[in-house]
Amino acid sequence: MKKLFMISLLFFVLILAACGDKETNKEQGKEETKSDTITYQSETGPIEVPADPQRIITLTNGPNALALEANVVGIDDWTKMNPLFEERLDGVEVVTEENLEKIIELDPDLIIAGSHMNNIEKLNEIAPTVVFTWGKLDYLEQQLEIGKLLNKEKEAKEWIEDFKSRAESIGEAIRAKIGEDATVSVIESGNKEFYVFGNNYARGTEIMYQAMGLNMPEKVKDTALESGIYVISTELLPEYAGDYVILSKNPDVDNSFLETDLWKNIPAVKNGQVYEINTKASTYSDPITLEHLLDFFESSFLNK
Known part of the structure; x- marks a missing residue:
């Protein structure tokens, strides 16, 4: 109880100190005019x-x-x-x-x-x-x-409309190249497990599945579409790999699976249709991340 009182007292003192600093600024002729709200x-x-x-x-x-x-x-x-x-x-x-x-x-x-x-x-x-x-x-x-x-609603709206248009256009070009029925999986490496993603869990999933209209494998759709993410073991990788795989590679975990026969025999791997992204740089769905990944997908799928 005493500890809780001391924390509350400290918080109150800090607030008073902040107010005191503002009052001092007023006395020194540094009063700030109240900004519009x-x-x-x-x-x-x-x-x-x-x-x-x-x-x-x-x-x-x-x-x-x-x-x-x-x-x-x-x-x-x-x-x-x-x-x-x-x-x-x-x-x-x-x-x-x-x-x-x-x-x-x-x-x-x-x-x-x-x-x-x-x-x-x-x-x-x-x-x-x-x-x-x-x-x-x-x-x-x-x-x-x-x-x-x-x-900054105007700026946000302008970016949204522009991004949707560009992503849709790039998606059309990708589908024309890889085929309308081709599937793409987004898989991330963990310590002893892997994560398969639906269409709204960052790692570029919003771009590929929502904006571009690319297809996810039925196995992924059944397990990860509703929840957003699904955990699988190493042995199940071949079942969840699409014709193309976006591998979200975490540099902080053991990625020795890349050297195993299980991985190397996955068709997407054998066909050179695996594109690696850095997990640390792909866990958000903000404009900066989306622009970065849109450029990456365009260059990877279309060899630009």
């Missing part, structure tokens, strides 16, 4: 947020915000570790919803969080906090909502 219709109801947020903490959906050139000052560790975002995140701090003291120090004017996270009410005391539930929106709807939140 907009009302964002969040999944939990309307919330007033800055019309032009300057210090955003993204505990989730960081890549979506980065794609709109948002001013991010704090981000989750998974996004920070992603090689696709390395240059964009130079100097950006890693934060979690548990580290309230660090979040206060970063002085955010907007926080984006997951609905499953802890301390949402306390985060709201620091800055307007908008939550999203993973999987509630599809990959394009999610980007549109981030655009609305950041007052």
Whole structure:
């Protein structure tokens, strides 16, 4: 009980300190004019947020915000570790919803969080906090909502329409080359298991199955389409491999299976129709990741 009291007291003192700093700035002639706000219709109801947020903490959906050139000052560790975002995140701090003291120090004017996270009410005391539930929106709807939140709906819509058009066109070219009935599997290597993906679990699945209209094998459709992901053992790889395989290769696990006869005798492998992507750079479905993978699929399937 005493420990809980001390934590609450520390939190209160930090809030007062932050307010005190702002008051000092006023006295020194540094008072900031109150920025305009907009009302964002969040999944939990309307919330007033800055019309032009300057210090955003993204505990989730960081890549979506980065794609709109948002001013991010704090981000989750998974996004920070992603090689696709390395240059964009130079100097950006890693934060979690548990580290309230660090979040206060970063002085955010907007926080984006997951609905499953802890301390949402306390985060709201620091800055307007908008939550999203993973999987509630599809990959394009999610980007549109981030655009609305950041007052950049026009930019988000323009990207969505352009991306859909380009992906559909590239998909038509790919199907014309590999055949309308050809199947494509997305398989990821694990420590002692493999993961097969449906049409909405990143790794480029949204692009290939939704935007391009490529086919997944019936075995994959039966097991992974509804759940999004399905775990298989090494022995089952041949059953789930399509005519083409997108191999999400995790560099941090044992990939010695690549040297086994089981793998080498899979038709897609024998025919040179396996294309490797880096797991670490393909676990999101934001515009930056999607553009990267769209280029990769175009060059891989069409030899461009």
